[in-house]
Amino acid sequence: MGKTDWKDEAKALKKKLSKLKARTKAEKPEARTAGAKLVSPLAPASFPTLPAIGGVEFSAVEAGVRYQNRKDVMLIRLAPGTSMAGVFTRSSTRAACVLDCQAKIGKVSEAGAAIIVNSGNSNAFTGAVGVEAVEAVTGGVAEALGLPVERVFSSSTGVIGEPLPYERITAQIPALVEGLSGDAIEMAARAMMTTDTFPKGACAVVEGEGGPIQIAGIAKGSGMIAPDMATMLVYIFTDAKISQPLLQKMLSRQVEATFNAITVDSDTSTSDALLLAATGTSPAAELNGRSKAGRDFEAALGRVMLDLAHQVVRDGEGATKFVEIRVTGAEGPEDAHRVAMAIANSPLVKTAIAGEDPNWGRIVMAVGKSGAVADRDRLSIRFGDILVAEKGWRSPDYREEDGAAYMKQSDLVIAVDLGLGTGSRTVWTCDLTHRYIDINADYRS
């Protein structure tokens, strides 16, 4: 068969394919609901079994905010005495619910608390009506549960710029309250999914003074997706007895090496929120920052956060590779972070990984553009255990076929040593594939 024959056939096939695609889509009215999506090849085998946390109850209902035939609003009730901590997006165009959470989070209170989350509409960039919606929803929950409104937190995730039909949510508050149960955490994780291909959960247990302390968390997020802004939402619960200021301090400390060390496409949502609730129902004594139990608790919290953060990357839009970028030998930690993020966000690095191409030249390029202090001739680059480049050039022992074989794995480690100082940083990212373009470009509302 000649060259042109192949081309012609390929062309015809392509046309056929795109027609097929269009038809398949037309036949799938459920394609807009999260259930119809393929599961990421990097997803864990199943949702983990999470422990019930004393003082935490969940429920979820179908409110029809945007999606049909699935639960799309979830409610969490937290027992009196719960300490609440939180971290939020740094975007200067934050959604109304984020601003509301930020205003409420620092306040210490002995009352119970609640969190209400809807998917399908992010209530972002909706002006004054956005604020009205937050007040209606949090006010409704406060009244139904007998809580001060300052203790009711809300998140919204989904399409932006559309007024949130909040009556659909407030109408379901009685049913939500009715359904509250201590072991419905997976249902809650599923109700907040938008373009996620799997629900995300993680847990840990720590030996406290006088008994065990449990931690369980759920997350949603997978980059950002048309027409939604794929908000990252994270809710973590523990039965630890701990003061609000200490809880907040530990959370803020742990966020740097976990949720602030992941990137899918360098874009930042207007709605990211992480809430951490400590109910104090554990038999263990109250934690303080200097005790062994306190340090163990913070470390376990960090592990749960890292686990959830990794799951978000594993659900990155179109991801087929989970990539750890380890930077060492930088002049300081800021430079290490800059280099790691420059590599993790480089479209050229990410497309090379998608193509299973050990293209170390693009790593050199990303180091160079990062703005960090770097010396070409002190740089070394490793793919896993394979030394690829050192002293300003390809390593004499490096064989391209070794690099190519390594890149075929689904989990990769790219290590860069700058050879200058002791600054180090590890971040996680995924590859940039055709499917990312499919998800984000091949769409018309």
Next chain:
Amino acid sequence: MGKTDWKDEAKALKKKLSKLKARTKAEKPEARTAGAKLVSPLAPASFPTLPAIGGVEFSAVEAGVRYQNRKDVMLIRLAPGTSMAGVFTRSSTRAACVLDCQAKIGKVSEAGAAIIVNSGNSNAFTGAVGVEAVEAVTGGVAEALGLPVERVFSSSTGVIGEPLPYERITAQIPALVEGLSGDAIEMAARAMMTTDTFPKGACAVVEGEGGPIQIAGIAKGSGMIAPDMATMLVYIFTDAKISQPLLQKMLSRQVEATFNAITVDSDTSTSDALLLAATGTSPAAELNGRSKAGRDFEAALGRVMLDLAHQVVRDGEGATKFVEIRVTGAEGPEDAHRVAMAIANSPLVKTAIAGEDPNWGRIVMAVGKSGAVADRDRLSIRFGDILVAEKGWRSPDYREEDGAAYMKQSDLVIAVDLGLGTGSRTVWTCDLTHRYIDINADYRS
């Protein structure tokens, strides 16, 4: 036909297609040469007619550095008395030839000068042998043309990390010198192409005191491409009489709003270089910075630079849309630049443009993540003349079908007013398409 049948057939077709693709590639040994590439849909109709500049000669030969059956090395000779100015990549992992140019550029000299450029190998990240290659090539040209080596500049563009086979270049120096001619500028523009789909040229003429002053320039660059780092190389020539310091000052000033205001994929080459040569052969009097002729000259230089910069974006890898991002109303120029670049580099904005989706929510997102001071409720967004969003929400007059119709154009203007101050900035970018992934991922060396 049922849903699953279609799916199965599509799957089978996809497999067939990928096999076909692999075969078609194997049958195309010429696929690695620039000639085999499709021309960008955004390319100008033809290469412009550029004026001959007194004191500037060009030649190009087939040296077989990497490509076969095409010219891949070009030489430029500049008359004695030429002032040389330059700007270079800020990458901290710059190639040897860039470091060499930077060391030479500031020196004032009455001798002639030369520029030698090869495509196919960038001589980047090649350690000590890279420096040796630069010395051999520039030394060879200096000897052949009777010039001090400090007046011979070189650039290399192409694959990185491979030693430059410089003997293939030095062997061609006699033929290059032999072929020098005043009207071979297009041939020179073609010889430095790597993944460019068209050669780039631009010109201007200015009324000097006592006669006209001509400016002509050529450029290459189209983002970055496997296995090459698509270096941006620009050479501009003028017959103006002008001192080296003044020429450098004008060039540095004009680069901000031209070459520093374009982005294809946010990645930065290790080899970018722009050289500006003023031969002084014009009958016009010597320029100074305060005269009308001096100001006119600088403005014309800026226009030539902007024209070439736009052509680089129009040749962006996989580009189907040429996008102007206009930011106004920022607190200051830095904030305006930050917002403009955040929009121009956002994968979500760029994929939405590829999908002809008037997704203004992603513009809000990019403003929010830029780090610039912004107030959601003062922000306004326009697509062309269409007011899309204002006062923290979608404009009441905006109709989605107007936005969708606008996005179908190949040249787009996205205007963002922050409503805070007088800082403004305009930058240019292109969309992010499947073809970008094809070019950068679907490859194995």
